[in-house]
Amino acid sequence: MFVRRRRWYFVMMGTCAVLFILAWSVVRLWSVPAAIAMCLVAMVIPPAAAIVANRRGPEDHWWDEESGDAQSDAWWAELEGRKRSGNPKDPDDRRER
Secondary structure, X not given: OHHHHHHHHHHHHHHHHHHHHHHHHOHHHOOHHHHHHHHHHHHHXXXXXXXXXXXXXXXXXXXXXXXXXXXXXXXXXXXXXXXXXXXXOOHHHHHHO
């Protein structure tokens, strides 16, 4: 679900921003090592958020699956070389005859 992935992405990136802001505006006054640790944790969040946002859901169409639209599937099959076009001007079709 696109909406669910987008929500998780913004939650993770919001957490990252909050960690950075709190680390250097509040926590550094009491403990610089704790602020650095918070920044290290925040540094790991953006790549994980990108992975979560870009992963394929169970209902998402993938490049090698058929879409259900016969014309679209035939077009993609022709482009990928799984099926010949039937066009007499196509050099690949003439070689098979």
